[in-house]
Amino acid sequence: MSYVESDKTDAQDSEHPIPSGAIGCFRDRLKQIMGTVGARAFARGCGLSEGAIRSYLSGDTYPTLDRLEQIATANGVSAIWLAFGHEEKGLEDESDKYAYIPLYDASCSAGHGSWNEGCRVLTHLAFTRYSLRKKGLEPAHLSAIRVDGDSMEGLLKDGDTVLIDHRRNNLEGEAVYVIRLDDHLYAKRLQRQFDGSVSIISQNKAYQTMAVPKERLSELTIIGRVVWAASWMV
Known part of the structure; x- marks a missing residue:
């Protein structure tokens, strides 16, 4: 429609x-x-x-x-x-069982201003409210985008869809997050080091690990934690 x-x-x-x-x-x-x-x-x-x-x-x-x-x-x-x-x-009797999460045409490649500024909603992904509750997720704080590139190959493929929990926009521990750095969006594994710096780790070993020093952490924006991913098997 x-x-x-x-x-x-x-x-x-x-x-x-x-x-x-x-x-x-x-x-x-x-x-x-x-x-x-x-x-x-x-x-x-x-x-x-x-x-x-x-x-x-x-x-x-x-x-x-x-x-x-x-x-x-x-x-x-x-x-x-x-x-x-x-x-x-819900729109229908059955739809009360489902939450509809927006899938944006943004990808983990580039972004300016607000992370979704200039993006449009392509469609909505249906998740059962029960499954989201089990994971402690609230539909109002979720969105989905697609992965761009092969830097996370082995975990996330080019074109995969990831679900982001925007409430979890602080580094809680080692996990995969969608981040913005130098006006680009990335899906990367983050790891806090003992000296206060943060390592940005690619799953694909062809890519080097990046380090953000403690004094430059303000340049790193965590959009949210990746809590779900989906891809085609063919």
């Missing part, structure tokens, strides 16, 4: 179909489905303008019914839940 971006004026408080008592909660639910996604990327995924999304977040305007449905459909939730907070959040 495709959307055409629109900048038509949204309804004001007095004429909006969402009851005034539910409007503040609507903003909370909007923030919930946005998670860590920036307003620009989220708006693009919904087919709306960034200004419209920011206006909803600030409470200056509220979405009309067609826009409400547009936002809900693009994010795998029901418009009724988004507007009123009813427990049935």
Whole structure:
């Protein structure tokens, strides 16, 4: 399903179909489905303008019914839940069992500004809520991108899809993270050293390990920890 971006004026408080008592909660639910996604990327995924999304977040305007449905459909939730907070959040009876995680057209190769700035949502990946809960994962803080290159060959192949937990954006211990360094995105294994530096390790031994000294750690941004990966076997 495709959307055409629109900048038509949204309804004001007095004429909006969402009851005034539910409007503040609507903003909370909007923030919930946005998670860590920036307003620009989220708006693009919904087919709306960034200004419209920011206006909803600030409470200056509220979405009309067609826009409400547009936002809900693009994010795998029901418009009724988004507007009123009813427990049935899924688009269908079965969909309440699933969380829909955005897959961005970003890849672990290059990125500027916000990690997903200029990226669009290609599709949504369905995970059972039960499986995410078992791993302590919250859908609102997850996103997926594709791996670019062969530096992690043996663990991740070129074109593999990885799921990122954006809450885990501090080095907890040796693990694979999506990081940004010198305006490039990488999926790499990180290891903290005794002198406070961090080693950036490639699975493919053809690539040398990089070291970021303690005094330059501010130049290393951890986007999140890789918690799941998928690839084709053929």
